[in-house]
Amino acid sequence: MKTFALVDCNNFYVSCERLFRPELQNRPVVVLSNNDGCIIARSNEAKALGFAMGSPYFKNLALLRRHKVSVFSSNYALYGDLSSRVMSLLLHQENEVEIYSIDEAFLALPASPNWDVTAYARDLCKKIKQWVGIPVSIGLAPTKTLAKIASTIAKKQPAQQGVCRLHDQQKIDNTLAQTPASAIWGIGRRSTKKLQQHGIHTALQLKEADQDWIRKTLTITGLRTVIELGGMPCLDMEKAPPPRKSIVSSRSFRRPITTHQHLKEAIATYTAIAAVKLRHQKLRCGAIHVFLTTNRFQKEKGFYANSQTITLASPSGDTPRLTHYALQGLQAIFKKGYRYSKAGIMLLNLSKEGHRQLHLFRGEKKERRELMVAMDKINQQWGRHTLQVAASGLNKSWSMSQEYKSPAYTTNWQELPHTGGGK
């Protein structure tokens, strides 16, 4: 039987920021979500000071200052680039690899009695640290769900040298007895509550729970988790990523928006961003979903959220055309008198580009497709908004704030780090 390994980058966003600011080693650091909204990554020192995942930035302001915590806005160009360096190193190890998220990958390691899989994993940790500079932890176990648990143990116990293997039954059960049910992959807040009401608090109790009851209460997904806790793999490696089903682009605004004009600019801008992704993946979309909302935390000021889906007569990847429909959708749901905090669009019914359509309407005209190719090239070279549809607006006063963003050290020539010598 093969061994699943979960390779998990430690405090990934923080580690990325530290790579170019080595003086921040051993110092508390946090990274904020888009629009500088919440804390979404914390160094161990920041965790120890009590800063919680997902906690709003403005509520932590005073405490962050008092403890002299370094604060960064999120810099996805940097994180994405470092992620792909880690992943390509893994892909070169000749194992089966599944890239699970920006900072995690599963490996399937062959079982062989004369092979020390733990030593191999330790070696891999070292290699990644040396070659990319990002610290990782690795969990080894007979199922993905157990490997997840193993990796969190590896992270918490420095004595493990970055690796934890859950192998023999006794060790697995001891570990599960000390793991709260809420810490299991796939068990969220709602399920935790249901389990608690049923007297199930630990992973071991969950593993031994009545499977019919689990199936009824937590659906087939919960049952899979339980079986995986028992050491029987239910979730296999996903070698090729399945084709996208939707592409979303949405942002919170710097300040609430009240005018139709500003919302139009935002929706046109988000549509353009999503359309670039669409074309990049050689896809077209058959429907576009537009949504907007006022602040959901301030319902006393009058809450309003709405959305509309528009189906296209034929699939498209053409920014002006998609923008046209998106704005039509916006028109239908916009109501005057509200303070909008966020809006976005979603591209749906995605299909492969160039699929010959057996339909009265042929796809986009050739010239239009060429125009989009040219536009993407120019924007890639000169920056995202060099060429855009007029509706997107020029000054974008509504766009999100990112006050503490680090430079795009690795992906932008203008922002390469320089050494010494001042500016």
Next chain:
DNA sequence: TCTGGGGTCCTAGGACCC
């Protein structure tokens, strides 16, 4: 004043068909 963004999967229930 200020609370992220981008995804997937599952289920229940309604519409519709014969």
Next chain:
DNA sequence: TCTGGGGTCCTAGGACCC
């Protein structure tokens, strides 16, 4: 007074993940 059964498809909403 009595109002089938079985199937598919679609959608909205819930739940979860990082």
